[in-house]
Amino acid sequence: MTTAPAAALARHPHDDLLRTERIPHIWCSGCGIGIVFGSLMAAITKSGLPRQDVAVVSGIGCTGRMAGYIRLDSFHTTHGRAIPFATGLQLARPQGKVIVASGDGDLLAIGGNHFIHAARRNMDLTIICVNNFNYGMTGGQLAPSTPYGAKTTTTPQGNPDEPFNFCALAAACGASYVARWTALHIRRLTNTILEAIHHRGFSFVEVVAPCPTAFGRRNKIRGALDLLRFYYDRSVVKNHIAPGEATIDFDHHLVVGKFVELDRPTFLDHYQMVNRGQVEAWPATGVDASAAGQRKAG
Amino acid sequence: MAGKAVLTGTHFMNGDEACCEGALAAGCRFFGGYPITPATEVAERMSKRLPQVGGVFIQMEDEIASMAAILGASWGGRKSMTSTSGPGFSLMMENIGLGLCTETPCVICNVQRAGPSTGLPTLVGQGDMMQARWGSHGPYEIIALCPASPQEMFDFTIRAFNLSEQFRLPVLIMADEVVGHMNERVVIPPADQIEVIDRAKPSVSPAEYLPYRPGPDGVAPMANFGDGYFMHVTGLTHDQRGYPTMTPAAQVEMTERIVGKIRNNLDRILDYETLLLDDAQVAVVAYGISARSARGAVLAAREAGLKAGLVKLNVAWPFPEQFIRELSHQVKCMIMPEINLGQMVLELERLAQGRCAVRLVAHPGGTIISPRRIVEAIGQALKERP
Numbered sequence: 001m002t003t004a005p006a007a008a009l010a011r012h013p014h015d016d017l018l019r020t021e022r023i024p025h026i027w028c029s030g031c032g033i034g035i036v037f038g039s040l041m042a043a044i045t046k047s048g049l050p051r052q053d054v055a056v057v058s059g060i061g062c063t064g065r066m067a068g069y070i071r072l073d074s075f076h077t078t079h080g081r082a083i084p085f086a087t088g089l090q091l092a093r094p095q096g097k098v099i100v101a102s103g104d105g106d107l108l109a110i111g112g113n114h115f116i117h118a119a120r121r122n123m124d125l126t127i128i129c130v131n132n133f134n135y136g137m138t139g140g141q142l143a144p145s146t147p148y149g150a151k152t153t154t155t156p157q158g159n160p161d162e163p164f165n166f167c168a169l170a171a172a173c174g175a176s177y178v179a180r181w182t183a184l185h186i187r188r189l190t191n192t193i194l195e196a197i198h199h200r201g202f203s204f205v206e207v208v209a210p211c212p213t214a215f216g217r218r219n220k221i222r223g224a225l226d227l228l229r230f231y232y233d234r235s236v237v238k239n240h241i242a243p244g245e246a247t248i249d250f251d252h253h254l255v256v257g258k259f260v261e262l263d264r265p266t267f268l269d270h271y272q273m274v275n276r277g278q279v280e281a282w283p284a285t286g287v288d289a290s291a292a293g294q295r296k297a298g
Numbered sequence: 299m300a301g302k303a304v305l306t307g308t309h310f311m312n313g314d315e316a317c318c319e320g321a322l323a324a325g326c327r328f329f330g331g332y333p334i335t336p337a338t339e340v341a342e343r344m345s346k347r348l349p350q351v352g353g354v355f356i357q358m359e360d361e362i363a364s365m366a367a368i369l370g371a372s373w374g375g376r377k378s379m380t381s382t383s384g385p386g387f388s389l390m391m392e393n394i395g396l397g398l399c400t401e402t403p404c405v406i407c408n409v410q411r412a413g414p415s416t417g418l419p420t421l422v423g424q425g426d427m428m429q430a431r432w433g434s435h436g437p438y439e440i441i442a443l444c445p446a447s448p449q450e451m452f453d454f455t456i457r458a459f460n461l462s463e464q465f466r467l468p469v470l471i472m473a474d475e476v477v478g479h480m481n482e483r484v485v486i487p488p489a490d491q492i493e494v495i496d497r498a499k500p501s502v503s504p505a506e507y508l509p510y511r512p513g514p515d516g517v518a519p520m521a522n523f524g525d526g527y528f529m530h531v532t533g534l535t536h537d538q539r540g541y542p543t544m545t546p547a548a549q550v551e552m553t554e555r556i557v558g559k560i561r562n563n564l565d566r567i568l569d570y571e572t573l574l575l576d577d578a579q580v581a582v583v584a585y586g587i588s589a590r591s592a593r594g595a596v597l598a599a600r601e602a603g604l605k606a607g608l609v610k611l612n613v614a615w616p617f618p619e620q621f622i623r624e625l626s627h628q629v630k631c632m633i634m635p636e637i638n639l640g641q642m643v644l645e646l647e648r649l650a651q652g653r654c655a656v657r658l659v660a661h662p663g664g665t666i667i668s669p670r671r672i673v674e675a676i677g678q679a680l681k682e683r684p
């Protein structure tokens with residue numbers, strides 16, 4: 001039997017993007033975050049962007065640890081505040097590409113207000129949201145994505161809340177790129193993240209991913225692969241449908257695909273236009289002063 | 299539209315506007331903020347002035363986002379600031395802690411109004427002084443400057459930026475509604491006469507760079523996003539590489555650094571002025587707008603033959619502990635006038651340790667403290683038996 005040299009064995013295709021000295025990572029075996037992280041690294045490599053021009057920002061949670069493992073300028077911020085931090089970072093250095101990678105609870109519960117406003121402004125950020133339907137790091141509590149009726153440690157009798165549809169929310173707020181895949185759509189996910197990175201404006205990629213440890217276990221889908229399959233088998237690809245119809249319905253269809261891709265000016269584009277005096281004053285059609293005057297006189 | 303960053307000349311402007319001009323003169327090129335009385339004028343002037351000098355102004359969705367954005371902008375390589383008042387200051391506390399832990403230079407101007415809660419939005423207070431020191435959780439040191447006039451709003455804002463860049467931390471300007479809204483003469487010197495300090499950049503290669511290895515003064519050189527150093531920045535307890543390290547030993551090393559860089563550099567940070575203190579039997583120690591009441595009181599007391607002197611704290615945090623300790627040996631009484639029900643006076647009591655009397659002249663907010671009340675307190679103190 002011949003053995004490969006240890007150095008060759010130790011190499012991973014993304015080693016140059018990994019802080020290998022920080023491996024092993026904290027994620028559970030069977031967690032979907034690693035797959036998304038792999039797709040993100042593959043997309044960054046494919047993008048051809050100079051490494052020093054890409055930053056990754058995350059909040060708090062299992063997904064939030066991505067920033068700590070990637071060998072780029074990387075920022076692990078406070079719970080829910082990755083997007084406003086990234087906003088400042090991007091506006092200070094607009095030639096750089098800023099990617100926010102975080103979980104559903106971080107981005108859309110505690111950070112929900114920042115999410116909707118950054119989407120509204122079409123801030124030039126790429127948001128990768130790993131949606132595993134619960135708060136994994138703290139042991140599996142209710143998230144804004146937890147399915148109705150699902151069990152978590154803070155909904156032991158079942159979730160009484162309606163979950164958000166993140167893609168519909170992002171589109172309604174003005175996001176100019178919106179897509180969703182499951183963690184088993186690896187090739188499509190990587191291509192989507194690549195597209196999102198190259199997109200100018202607020203791009204949002206939701207990835208439905210298994211958290212077998214905290215979520216699956218309490219909801220009778222214990223095996224990591226079973227949970228991956230559970231999501232994948234229910235998924236149907238429907239590109240460019242109305243985002244409101246891109247539902248996550250576990251009894252019928254978990255809709256995946258690219259729902260929004262628009263070319264519209266970013267916050268900074270508008271800001272520069274306004275400051276150059278290129279934006280017409282509001283309202284475009286002025287009040288007819290003479291008519292108003294007549295009414296007053298009458 | 300191009301404009302000048304330094305408006306050299308003599309102006310008549312309010313404190314909030316002077317703060318904005320000081321920031322621009324210091325090199326501030328990013329402002330993320332949320333309107334709040336009585337600090338709104340800082341944001342308004344910034345929204346007009348920043349685009350003139352190639353900067354960016356953004357009105358964020360709240361003060362939490364504002365504080366996060368200025369931290370991000372600072373790592374993007376721009377000097378950044380925000381302004382606020384009590385309710386917004388409360389919302390900023392968590393991310394001020396992130397700035398302290400990640401050693402991020404930036405400036406927060408708090409134009410204090412009367413609290414608690416919504417309080418008296420349009421009227422003066424000095425009730426956030428202990429919050430400035432202790433409001434974010436965990437062990438840290440902070441720097442807080444207390445301007446007492448529009449001129450000092452200009453001067454101290456420049457100093458706040460310089461200190462934040464030198465020592466890598468969020469620096470607070472603890473102003474108040476009266477200073478923010480009063481109009482006075484503000485002299486802006488020529489640009490080449492203004493000292494502007496920029497953060498130290500790493501001089502080693504990316505392979506050798508340790509983002510949190512302190513330099514000789516205890517402060518680590520800082521790389522910005524895009525410099526090619528690939529640093530990791532986290533609010534978790536971290537080692538010199540910036541990597542999360544969940545051990546008590548890492549906690550000791552990190553907190554000793556962020557506390558030590560202030561405690562070991564007091565001579566470069568502390569700033570206070572004295573008036574008629576040499577033979578004083580009573581020292582009035584004051585900050586912000588109350589220092590102007592105190593000055594009037596000390597001069598009136600002297601006219602009445604009372605031996606009073608003034609200590610005006612330009613920097614309230616860190617507190618000038620050694621100086622106050624020495625003062626407590628000299629005087630019979632220290633008096634602190636402040637627009638709250640007793641905050642900084644606790645520092646005087648702590649340092650006097652019973653060597654001299656300590657008296658508070660307090661008002662809970664809505665009005666400045668009349669010099670007459672301070673004169674009365676001086677008279678009273680001199681009558682008391684030692």
Ligand code: SF4
Nearest residue numbers: 027028031062136211
């Ligand atoms: S708790 Fe869940 S989300 Fe967190 S690492 Fe484990 S499997 Fe992944």
